[in-house]
Amino acid sequence: MKAAVGIQMRSGNRMADQLREVQLQRDYLAHAEGSVLVSFGRTRVLCTASIELHVPSFLRGRGQGWITAEYGMLPRATAQRTRREAALRHQSGRTYEIQRLIGRSLRQAVDLKRLKEITILVDCDVIEADGGTRAAAITGGCVALTDALQVAVGQNLTHGDPFLGLVAAVSVGMVEGTALLDMDYSEDCRAQTDMNVVMTAAGEFVELQGSAEEKPFGRAELENMLALATPGIAGLIELQGRALATPRKGAA
Amino acid sequence: MKAAVGIQMRSGNRMADQLREVQLQRDYLAHAEGSVLVSFGRTRVLCTASIELHVPSFLRGRGQGWITAEYGMLPRATAQRTRREAALRHQSGRTYEIQRLIGRSLRQAVDLKRLKEITILVDCDVIEADGGTRAAAITGGCVALTDALQVAVGQNLTHGDPFLGLVAAVSVGMVEGTALLDMDYSEDCRAQTDMNVVMTAAGEFVELQGSAEEKPFGRAELENMLALATPGIAGLIELQGRALATPRKGAA
Amino acid sequence: MKAAVGIQMRSGNRMADQLREVQLQRDYLAHAEGSVLVSFGRTRVLCTASIELHVPSFLRGRGQGWITAEYGMLPRATAQRTRREAALRHQSGRTYEIQRLIGRSLRQAVDLKRLKEITILVDCDVIEADGGTRAAAITGGCVALTDALQVAVGQNLTHGDPFLGLVAAVSVGMVEGTALLDMDYSEDCRAQTDMNVVMTAAGEFVELQGSAEEKPFGRAELENMLALATPGIAGLIELQGRALATPRKGAA
């Protein structure tokens, strides 16, 4: 039976529907309005949320705020060194694609009309990459964003509480015919299909991005992957909630 | 009844499940190995496929080929002029995101192992934009690619026939509670959810990209949108087939 | 007789002093203040004129307007694909040279003092290139500009009518000792001298750019080339006038 084969192959004896060990280390930095070092197994991403007292030009004068994201990878986050984008004077298409996904996802956690003319910029920098960096970035970034929103509320930069609810993300994929939750890099390389799912606490979709890698996928495979993603994200949102439950140590 | 409202609102009395008028003008240019001017209503995209006798460095020496895409918009394709990316010396994140989607989609139409060390580069340039440019680009680009593949076969640049089958794409979305097929720009602006679906002739998924715009979407809405996309894409693939049925006039 | 030799060589049995078939398709796009698809034989250029409500910084506060142009080529406009300037993050010297020529030429059609602080930006994008793209761009661009000027008049963005008169352009060259009007690409490649002439309806010079390609040219050759350019441009201006004679269909 294929599924059994898939299960047996996962490193650390992980089950097909099991997340890697997830950690959310809040207030990792001294100054940021929100900062979280998130790890999904060996994948580690530093997420910081910064309040800036202006909005992009397309929103100027509209009396609302904005949430956006930037994404980067340290050169040696990967097994082979990746060239530094700053040195190349150019961000890759992959970087743009990912930071747009993170930005769209995090905007769903916030009522932008309840922000005054401020931007909260969430930086997601990958310290080490072992698959699932965009999912980790969204999951950790949402915690950093939540902290920053509370700072904004405290500094009277909002109209009431703009927080709508947590969002989290996970990757799912088909590997040798088996749907797997939260693929690591070695699984990602072998996947026929790769899907990133972003959901709310209510189990609704924020983003759904599925790509055939090796061959197209059918409705049944879509169902199998979504069946893993839904409880996976619920688990992540529970961890986010726990991380946010403790009072902040002084704050920025 | 909500659906009725949606239907009545569409320009040209279009039904919720109806494509705009689609045209595929093959051999639009004299020299390209494949060239198609595709229109989805007022949206017009010039798709050209060019054979280049090399592969990207990451494939060098692997004995296979590559398919990639580039996307651009003429400055006045849009109601307000968009600044020229060449003049800004920078492509936007949106451009990168779209051209990566087109490239991944078109690669599913080809057995890359059956290409010798060549690249087929599909340029998709938007002449006029009225919603759905990425879907039109994939649909028209696949026709141009098919023509170029036959040129490659004829020039002994392949091992047998590398063509796996047509792919096409369409946008679907939720507008005021109704699922709509092939949204134009005015509908796109009002959509709560926007989804691009890329499928094969066999009705399998190549890419699935859904984004909550105004608010998250549930499983029922996902089902409704997919229920429109599947026959919509089948219709597009039929049109692609018809366009390809006539012999080429001389060819490049 | 040399001229006879030249005449016999032209494709489509064209005479040495004969223009290719010229078309000026007005209102090619829905939204632009002016838009013209111009063709000189197989050379096709989409010219659009956009009104922008500001002037470059060097004119700010001077109470006058500005006309400028940008030029681009779609990658597969040429027989061999040209790399996309946006992807190279750099416009070529040829592009800069041409767009400066177009801008200077079109400014001679307008009394800039009669424009309020607006810029009319003329984009010239080459869909297919078969020689003479800069001449086609100026000739088509002037029609698009004329339409946009009337929109500006209608929107009270001018002091009276700023239009001074049409300008048009043509290439002339010496090919195997014969002066030829409106060279196509195959002729251009063989030319000893290449000259672009821009003139007004009154037959005066706006721009004159002659370059020795193979060897320097004398006064007699200059005379021969100008003797072709003058009636050639008169013919183009007549075609511009005819294209502009019909009322616009709704306008932007």
Add this chain to the structure above:
Amino acid sequence: MKAAVGIQMRSGNRMADQLREVQLQRDYLAHAEGSVLVSFGRTRVLCTASIELHVPSFLRGRGQGWITAEYGMLPRATAQRTRREAALRHQSGRTYEIQRLIGRSLRQAVDLKRLKEITILVDCDVIEADGGTRAAAITGGCVALTDALQVAVGQNLTHGDPFLGLVAAVSVGMVEGTALLDMDYSEDCRAQTDMNVVMTAAGEFVELQGSAEEKPFGRAELENMLALATPGIAGLIELQGRALATPRKGAA
């Protein structure tokens, strides 16, 4: 009489058909294969010619050489400081236009087939700008190029002597109805027409670039300007010849 008015206005009591004081200081630098500090009045341009042992990719393997030019202005060459192009990470359209003109002009002085696969790169850097920098650059650059060609001959980098003959350049223009030779900056600002003429010793045209500045110009004005340019350039070529008549002091 118009001409008389023009004559009276020129600084230093210069006649309408009179060049400014021209100096050609050869071997200005220790290492360059050719180097000339040229001055046309206060306009000073440092021209250097460097031999490089390769050709651009489009000429590789063709068994011939290439001549090209680069142009720059020191930031304070102008009355108001111009921003440094290197700091802007971008060359202006004006720079591209000028260096293409210089390159085309200097290539007419050389039989490229008689060069082995080398490039002679002529750098023209404006130390001080008082009008006519492109004419000075071509005139001085041709002297530096001639010296570098002799170095190339001596190093066996040619097939025989590739030198075809000197070229020189001058600006002419119409100022208040009078044709003036070799305009300085204050004249250039007031010119209705500005023309740059590049000619050979035989009095043939290499480049002819006339631009209407204030209003279009007619055939009579073209004649008047060419009537000044021809003897002006003859005078410059005589000065070039004199500068080259003395043996080099050691050479590079």
Add this chain to the structure above:
Amino acid sequence: MKAAVGIQMRSGNRMADQLREVQLQRDYLAHAEGSVLVSFGRTRVLCTASIELHVPSFLRGRGQGWITAEYGMLPRATAQRTRREAALRHQSGRTYEIQRLIGRSLRQAVDLKRLKEITILVDCDVIEADGGTRAAAITGGCVALTDALQVAVGQNLTHGDPFLGLVAAVSVGMVEGTALLDMDYSEDCRAQTDMNVVMTAAGEFVELQGSAEEKPFGRAELENMLALATPGIAGLIELQGRALATPRKGAA
């Protein structure tokens, strides 16, 4: 007494000649040939050393290797967010200055002739910045480099052992008349003079960079600062040695 004043002001009751708490966490990443998270108090820098199987073009064919460095700061390493250099498509002058200093310093730890044609690239990325990032980068980078050198020896990429000895760096400065070792950010802001000293285990200078900030400094102040730097660096080198004393856990 001035020194006493200085001592009382330092955070954490630090003495004028006392380093902050220094940590060197080796093998911070799974894949890099060397990786160290170094902290000088709150300043934290991730240093990785990567072996690349080529040398810069200026060394090609010389039969030796190269050591170089790149430096970056995560956007929120600082109290106010710094814009991401990759997004600006440009590295700052400060970044260039620092990475050149790191590269020159680390090259003094290695006999480049004993490397085969490889480059060891040391990336120094600042996670949090509280003064002294370049000193921390050199100190931590040298440990990562040492590990990578041993990997290179093990992979037969060297001629014998190319390691010459450890180098370390510290900042010293004059604050209100007192020389202070290892300034944090608040001290750095108030410093009249800022000096970075890089030394070998033998107490010899590798780099010495002193800058007057508020006013020029005399010989006496230079002496005072060097008197702190020498034992400070000796202490750092002792810590480097201790960090390197334990065997690596598996290695890359």
Add this chain to the structure above:
Amino acid sequence: MKAAVGIQMRSGNRMADQLREVQLQRDYLAHAEGSVLVSFGRTRVLCTASIELHVPSFLRGRGQGWITAEYGMLPRATAQRTRREAALRHQSGRTYEIQRLIGRSLRQAVDLKRLKEITILVDCDVIEADGGTRAAAITGGCVALTDALQVAVGQNLTHGDPFLGLVAAVSVGMVEGTALLDMDYSEDCRAQTDMNVVMTAAGEFVELQGSAEEKPFGRAELENMLALATPGIAGLIELQGRALATPRKGAA
């Protein structure tokens, strides 16, 4: 005796503690507020000082001014042509490092609080490079800056006289065990240590940048080099004073 060896080797029979011939040609350009062509032997740098009526954004509204510098090299300043930074669309790390050094050095000559909100930008462009270009740039740039400061005083752009005193710079190094003052390029290439020293007329340090080239250097070598630099700079400041002693010829 080592020193004797060193002395014998210097070109032009120069002594180890002897400057090359230094010239400071003031008002080299017609328009700049200050302009000096400085030569240290064959090294020639054109230094211009331009007053701009604004400050960088980080100083806006602070009621003070700023001094900054830019540095460039003409392509053929060097024995082998260096590629033009403007054409590369990128300044090198070396350029950034040097212009930051010049800027910091020149700011020590001025009380920035006594400048109104203006910037004096000092451009240092190397005409010919034979070692010591940064020292020459600082030494000549300070003279140009002094002239520009007097222009600023005359135009009421200051609060009183902001000039604090001259600064000058020189390179010193260890060549084959001997300390040498003001190294030329051939000496620089052979130096074990290279140090740039910037000092005030009072003999205090403004900048001190020593780099081990071949091997680390000890305290004794540091002393020897400083012992040469101090009188060397005193000599340069005397020459600066003499150049500034004559009244300006008309000024900008």
